[in-house]
Amino acid sequence: MGLFSLFKKGKDAATADSDDAAARLAADSEMQRQQAHAKLQRDLARATALKIDAIEAAMEADIFNDAEPAWAPPPRPRLPDTDTDNPATLPLLDAPTTLLLADDEMPVPAPAAASAPAIDESAILYANGQADVAGHVLAGAIAEAAGEGAQQDRTAWWLLFDLYQATGQQDAFDNLSIDYASLFETSPPPWRDMLPAAAHVEPAYSGVTPTHIFSATLDARSEPALAQWRSQAGDAPVLRLDFSRIAACDDAGCAVLLEHLQALVAARRELIVVAADELVKLLRSCTCVGRKEDGAATWLLLLELLQLLNREKEFEETSMDYCVTFEVSPPSFTAPYKVETAARQLLSAASDRFMLPPVIEGNVAPLLAAVTAYAEQYDALVFDCTHLARMDFAAAGQLLSHLQSLAQREPPEAGQQRERRRVEFREVNHLVAALMRLLGYTGLGRIFAHKY
Secondary structure (H helix, E strand, C coil): CHHHHHHHHHHHHHHHHHHHHHHHHHHHHHHHHHHHHHHHHHHHHHHHHHHHHHHHHHHHHHHCCCCCCCCCCCCCCCCCCCCCCCCCCHHHCCCCHHHHHCHHHCCCCCCCCCCHHHHHHHHHHHHCCCHHHHHHHHHHHHHHHHHHCCCCCHHHHHHHHHHHHHCCCHHHHHHHHHHHHHHHCCCCCCCCCCHHHHCCCCCCCCEEECEEECCCEECCCHHHHHHHHHHHHCCCCEEEEECCCCCEECHHHHHHHHHHHHHHHHCCCEEEEECHHHHHHHHHHCCCCCCHHHCHHHHHHHHHHHHHCCCHHHHHHHHHHHHHHHCCCCCCCCCCCCEEEECCCCCCCCCCEEECCCEECCCCHHHHHHHHHHHHHCCCEEEECCCCCEECHHHHHHHHHHHHHHCEECCCCCCCCCEECCEEEEEECHHHHHHHHHHCHHHCCEEEECCC
8 A cells, every 4th residue: 555655646746747847838838929929019010100101102102293393384305414614503594493492492482362361461460469369360261261162272271370389379279280181181280389489488599590511421521510610609509400411321420420419418509400300211221120230329319319309209119129239228218408490401591590589579779780790791691580489560670671771782892783692581480471471571582481
C-alpha cells in the first residue's frame, strides 16, 4: 500500500508541475496575443490614415488639375529658355501674371456686387468700434443670400470669421464654421484668438521686424547667415523666419536651425514663421521609422516645428516614432510662447517688414514717425499686418495720406521725375482689407489678405 501511495504522490506532483507550466504558457500566449492584437490595431490605424491621405490627394488632383486659375488666359506657346540680353528674366515678360505670382501671390479681390454694400458698411462700422452692429450686418447679408438661393460670395463669410476672432466669440465662430463647411463643402478656417491684440491686453509692438529668408538648401552653410541675422536683430521682440524657399535639407543643416530655434524659444522671442507647414512636410519625407542614418537632428527639428505650430497630437505620434528609431525616451510637449504662422510666399519685396500694431486709432503721430524712419532705410515698404486687428476710420485716412507722400521717392538728380516705391500690406485680416479698399489703398499699393 505504501508503495502505491508513493507512486501516486509522484504522479500528483508531476501533474501539478505540468499544470503550472501549462498555466504559464497560457499566460504567455495571452500576453503575446494581446501584443499582436495591439500591433495589428496600430498597423490598421496607420494604413487607414495613409488611405485617407491618398483619397484627399486624389480629390485635390481632380479639383486643382488646371494649369491656371479659371480667370487665367488661354495657354500660350512655350516660352524661350534663354535670352542673350537677360536670360534670367526676359523670357518671363510675356508670361501671364498668374504664372508668375500664383494664387497665393494675388492681391485681395473685390467682393461680388451683391454683397459689396454690406461689406463696405460692416467694414466702416467695425472700424468705428461698432463690432456687434457690423456682425449683424454681415450675418444678415449671408442669411439673405441663402434665402434667395443666390450664389454665395465668400468675402462676407471671411469678414465675419475675422470679426468673431477679433472679439473672442468662439462659439459663434464654431457655428459659422459648420455652416461654411456644409455650404462650400470645404474645411472651415481654424480658430485664431485675436482678442488679446484687439483689446490691448499686452503692450502693442510696432516697428521693423527682422526677417531671415532661408536659401533653397538647408545645410551647414546656413549657419553664418543665420548667426549674422540674429546678431543684427539684437533685442527685437518679434522675429520673422521665412522657410518658403527651402527645397532640400540635410542633418547638419537641421542641427543648425534647431540650435537657433531653441535659443529663440528659450529667450521667449515672439516668432512669425512662414511656410512652416511646407518645411514639416519636407522633414517628414527625410525621416523613416527605424532608419537611424537619417540623423537625430532632422527628427528633433521636426518635433520642434510641431511644437511651434502647437500640434500636440502630431508631436506625440512623431515622438514615439523617434523613440523607437533611436531607442531613447521621447521628448515632452511644451506649448509655444508666442508664434504666428504665415502661408508660403513666392515673392518677397523686402527682407525686413514693418510690423503694424494691433490697433491703429487716436494719435497716430508716433506711428507715422516710425514709418518714416523705416522708409528712410528701405526702398520697398512692406507692412506686416499679422497683429493688426482694427484701424479707426480717421486713423486709416491719416496713414494713407502719409504713405502716399512716402511712396514718391526723391530723384537722385535734379530735373528727374520722382519714382514710386513698391508698397505692400501682408497678412491683412479681411475687415481691415475691406476698409483699405474702400479708402483707396489699392491705388497706393497691393493688399494681401490672409488666406482662408
